[in-house]
Amino acid sequence: ALAEIMHSDLSSLVLELANWGVTELDEIQWMDTPPSSASEQAKTLLQQLNAIDDKGKISPHGRDMLMLGTHPRLAHMMLSSVDINQAYHACLIASLLTEKDIFLANADKSADIHDRLNALKQLPEQTQSYKNNQHGIDSKQCKRISQTADDFFKRLKRCSATTISKETLDNNFSGVLLAYAYPDRIAKKRKGNDARYLLSNGKGAVIPPYLQQHAHEYIVVANLDARQGEACIYLAADIDAEQLQEYFIDNIQQKEKVEWNEGGQRVEVKQTSSIGELILQESIINNSDNKEAVQQCLIQAIKNNGIDCLNWTPKADVLKQRVQFINHHFENAPALNKQYGANELPDFSDEALTNTLEEWLQPHLNKENSLKQCAKLELYSLLLNQLSWEQQQSIKKLAPERIDVPSGSAVSIDYSDPVQPILAVRLQEVFGLYDTPTVLDGHCKLMMHLLSPARHPMQVTQDLNSFWQTTYHDVKKDLRGKYKRHYWPDDPFTAQATSKTKKNMNR
Structure with missing residues (x-):
C-alpha cells in the first residue's frame, strides 16, 4: 500500500516545516518522498491563506495559525473571524468540520451547515430530545463538538491581539467564514441546474439528490468528495455576491475577456469581475482598446469556420x-x-x-x-x-488571366483545376487558329471547350488542328441546322473568326 504521505494533504506539514525554516521538502531525507505536485498545492494554499510568503517563509499570521493546533484552513478562518466579530461562530464551524457529523447515519439531513449550527444553538433547550436521539441528532456528539469549539475559542483568545467574547451566532456569516477557510471552493450554480456548481478552482461539483434542500446561487463548500468521479458536495453554506464584494475584494480580479459569439458571428469584449474561475459580473465593452486580442479572436473564428x-x-x-x-x-x-x-x-x-x-x-x-x-x-x-x-x-x-482569340475577344482561362486549365470559347471565334493555345510559356496546352453560339458545349479537345481536319465537318452540319443565322465555313483554317451572326459580320 502507498505510504500515507504519498496521497495526503501536505499543507499542515509544509507549514510546520516553514516554522522550522525549511522551505523545500527536498531539504529533508524522507523514507517516501512526497509528490512535488502535492507540495506545490500545499504551498499555493498556504500563500492564499497568508501563512507563508512567495519564498515559502512563514509569516506571523502563519505562526498564529500553528498555535490553534488544527488544519491551516480552519486556523486561518478562526483568526480572520475576529475582524468581523464572529470568533465563536468560527470555532463552532471548525469543530463541526473536525469532528464526526451530529446527524445520525439514517437521519433526514441536508448539505446545509446551518442545520448543524442551529442544532448546536438549541442544545441547551433540547437536551432531553437530543438525549433520546430525536430529530436524528446524536446528543453526545453535539456536546463533544461544543467542547471542542470551547477549546478552540480558548486558544484563539490566547493568540488574538483583540479581546474577544462569545457572540450571538449570526448564520448570515457562515458562508463568509467558510470562504476564509476554502477560498478555492467558493462555488456558483451552473445555469439551468439547481444541483451543479462550478468552483473557483475551476472544478465542477454536484449536491447529491438526498442532500438537495437548497439551491443558492453562491455557496462555499466545506466537505467535498471526488473519489467517485464527479465531485459530491456534502456540506456547504450560502454566501451572497455582496458579501464576496465586501469581504473578499482582494481576491476579486478585474479582467477584460475577449471571446467569440457564435450566434452573432462576432467578437465580444467583456469586462469581468471574477474570483478564480468564477465570473461574478460581466459587461460588454463596445469600444475596446485591446485591438490585437480582438483581431486574434476574429482570426481564430475564421480558421474555425474555414x-x-x-x-x-x-x-x-x-x-x-x-x-x-x-x-x-x-x-x-x-x-x-x-x-x-x-x-x-x-x-x-x-x-x-x-x-x-x-x-x-x-x-x-x-x-x-x-x-x-x-x-x-x-x-x-x-x-x-x-x-x-x-x-x-x-x-x-x-498563367495569363485571359487569352486573345482570332475574333478579337479576350477569353478568360479557367484555372480551377490546377492540373488542366480550360479555355471555353465559342467555336466560330477561333476560326483561323491552327493550334491549341498554351500557357506556362508553351509548356501546357489548354483544354478547349468549343461552344455553340448559345454557349452549349459542342466539342472538347486539346488538339485543335486535328479537330479542324476531322470532327469539325460533322459538327458543322449539326450547327448549320440549329444556328442558320451564323457563319459555318467549309474551311475553318482560312475563315474569318467572328462572334457575330452572318448579317452583322460586315457591320
Whole structure:
C-alpha cells in the first residue's frame, strides 16, 4: 500500500516545516518522498491563506495559525473571524468540520451547515430530545463538538491581539467564514441546474439528490468528495455576491475577456469581475482598446469556420487558382522550376492561406470584429500584396488571366483545376487558329471547350488542328441546322473568326 504521505494533504506539514525554516521538502531525507505536485498545492494554499510568503517563509499570521493546533484552513478562518466579530461562530464551524457529523447515519439531513449550527444553538433547550436521539441528532456528539469549539475559542483568545467574547451566532456569516477557510471552493450554480456548481478552482461539483434542500446561487463548500468521479458536495453554506464584494475584494480580479459569439458571428469584449474561475459580473465593452486580442479572436473564428466564410470575389479566386496552377506544375517539373524559379511563389491553397491568416489578413484588420464586416475586405488586393512585382510579372506571363482569340475577344482561362486549365470559347471565334493555345510559356496546352453560339458545349479537345481536319465537318452540319443565322465555313483554317451572326459580320 502507498505510504500515507504519498496521497495526503501536505499543507499542515509544509507549514510546520516553514516554522522550522525549511522551505523545500527536498531539504529533508524522507523514507517516501512526497509528490512535488502535492507540495506545490500545499504551498499555493498556504500563500492564499497568508501563512507563508512567495519564498515559502512563514509569516506571523502563519505562526498564529500553528498555535490553534488544527488544519491551516480552519486556523486561518478562526483568526480572520475576529475582524468581523464572529470568533465563536468560527470555532463552532471548525469543530463541526473536525469532528464526526451530529446527524445520525439514517437521519433526514441536508448539505446545509446551518442545520448543524442551529442544532448546536438549541442544545441547551433540547437536551432531553437530543438525549433520546430525536430529530436524528446524536446528543453526545453535539456536546463533544461544543467542547471542542470551547477549546478552540480558548486558544484563539490566547493568540488574538483583540479581546474577544462569545457572540450571538449570526448564520448570515457562515458562508463568509467558510470562504476564509476554502477560498478555492467558493462555488456558483451552473445555469439551468439547481444541483451543479462550478468552483473557483475551476472544478465542477454536484449536491447529491438526498442532500438537495437548497439551491443558492453562491455557496462555499466545506466537505467535498471526488473519489467517485464527479465531485459530491456534502456540506456547504450560502454566501451572497455582496458579501464576496465586501469581504473578499482582494481576491476579486478585474479582467477584460475577449471571446467569440457564435450566434452573432462576432467578437465580444467583456469586462469581468471574477474570483478564480468564477465570473461574478460581466459587461460588454463596445469600444475596446485591446485591438490585437480582438483581431486574434476574429482570426481564430475564421480558421474555425474555414476561409470560405470570407467574401471571395471571382477576381480573388482566379488569382488563387493561377498561383496554385503554377505551383502544381513547377513542383512536378523540376526543370521548369529551375528555369523560372516559380518555387518562390507563395502557397495560395486554402490550407496554407488558413494557416497564414496572421500574416496576410490580420495586418489589414482595423475595427472589424465580425464576419459580416470582414466581407468588406478586398481579398484580391490583400493576396496581391503577398506577391513582389517580379512574381506578379511571372504570373502574368506563365498563367495569363485571359487569352486573345482570332475574333478579337479576350477569353478568360479557367484555372480551377490546377492540373488542366480550360479555355471555353465559342467555336466560330477561333476560326483561323491552327493550334491549341498554351500557357506556362508553351509548356501546357489548354483544354478547349468549343461552344455553340448559345454557349452549349459542342466539342472538347486539346488538339485543335486535328479537330479542324476531322470532327469539325460533322459538327458543322449539326450547327448549320440549329444556328442558320451564323457563319459555318467549309474551311475553318482560312475563315474569318467572328462572334457575330452572318448579317452583322460586315457591320
